[in-house]
Amino acid sequence: MIGNHKKTEMLVIEWKNCKGHNVKQIAPGMLIISLLALLALLAPYISTYDPVEARLDRPLESPSLEHPFGTDHLGRDMLSRVLYGTRVSLLVGICAAILAVFLGVLIGLLAGYFGGLIDSLLMRLVDTIYSPPETILLMVLVTMFTRNIWTIILAIGLTHWMSTARLIRSEALSIKQRPFVESATALGAGDGYILARHIMPNLLFIAMVSVTLMTAHAILTESFLSFLGLGIPPHLPSWGNMLNEAQRDLMRGIWWTALFPGMMIIITVLSINLLGDELKRRLAPNREIQKQS
Numbered sequence: 001m002i003g004n005h006k007k008t009e010m011l012v013i014e015w016k017n018c019k020g021h022n023v024k025q026i027a028p029g030m031l032i033i034s035l036l037a038l039l040a041l042l043a044p045y046i047s048t049y050d051p052v053e054a055r056l057d058r059p060l061e062s063p064s065l066e067h068p069f070g071t072d073h074l075g076r077d078m079l080s081r082v083l084y085g086t087r088v089s090l091l092v093g094i095c096a097a098i099l100a101v102f103l104g105v106l107i108g109l110l111a112g113y114f115g116g117l118i119d120s121l122l123m124r125l126v127d128t129i130y131s132p133p134e135t136i137l138l139m140v141l142v143t144m145f146t147r148n149i150w151t152i153i154l155a156i157g158l159t160h161w162m163s164t165a166r167l168i169r170s171e172a173l174s175i176k177q178r179p180f181v182e183s184a185t186a187l188g189a190g191d192g193y194i195l196a197r198h199i200m201p202n203l204l205f206i207a208m209v210s211v212t213l214m215t216a217h218a219i220l221t222e223s224f225l226s227f228l229g230l231g232i233p234p235h236l237p238s239w240g241n242m243l244n245e246a247q248r249d250l251m252r253g254i255w256w257t258a259l260f261p262g263m264m265i266i267i268t269v270l271s272i273n274l275l276g277d278e279l280k281r282r283l284a285p286n287r288e289i290q291k292q293s
Helices: 002-020 027-046 078-114 116-130 134-144 149-158 162-175 179-186 191-227 239-250 256-283
Strands: none
Touching: 027 078, 027 256, 078 116, 078 149, 078 162, 078 191, 078 239, 078 256, 116 162, 134 149, 134 191, 149 191, 162 191, 179 191, 191 239, 191 256, 239 256
């Protein structure tokens, strides 16, 4: 069909544009993220101490050869906790981002393609969820259910899909007016076929960039909730939990319990944003994909 040929041609052009840029510009972010993922996978083999085992005879030891990141107020090895915290933070960030973008793509696609009453109802839903402050919505969702890692993922995902929905709706409105979609419609193609074969493939690049940028924001959100004591349960090591526990230590001049998890958050978020910005420039240069604030 003519529509299939046009769709394939568009994807090939975008891929060539992607390959045309210097790979060195994307390497730093990708390298750091790959290293973090490797550390998360190998945490049980790298860690020399149990991240949750308390050693009350060795509290708040400063960094040393035995404990490179020091110990916390319960004598737990900070290096082991930071490594295991990488697993928790990346899991929450990636899963919450995928959930948020999936919901955003689904709702934006339905609103943009079908229009009319469906569009009006879905966009009013977006406006309604956008109205209250994000922090209040998160707190309500977290406190409604048993606190665990999946509750946090669900809460973040359900409160961060709206900007993606608006962007996808705008793109779907544009794509459905293009000649290859009109040709498919004239040849009798159904809505499901057009959505699956013509609309969705042209939105994949936007979804990829959105997931990347959303992951960074989800990691920050999880850290913020855990810092407030509303996030990951205390028995699980996460960077936000470590910062929450480090508040009392900072008052006494004990810096290492806050420094290392804080540095990991900064490095991870900056690396993901660096990768996301470069992917946006390559894959969706003319789309206004905004970072979550």
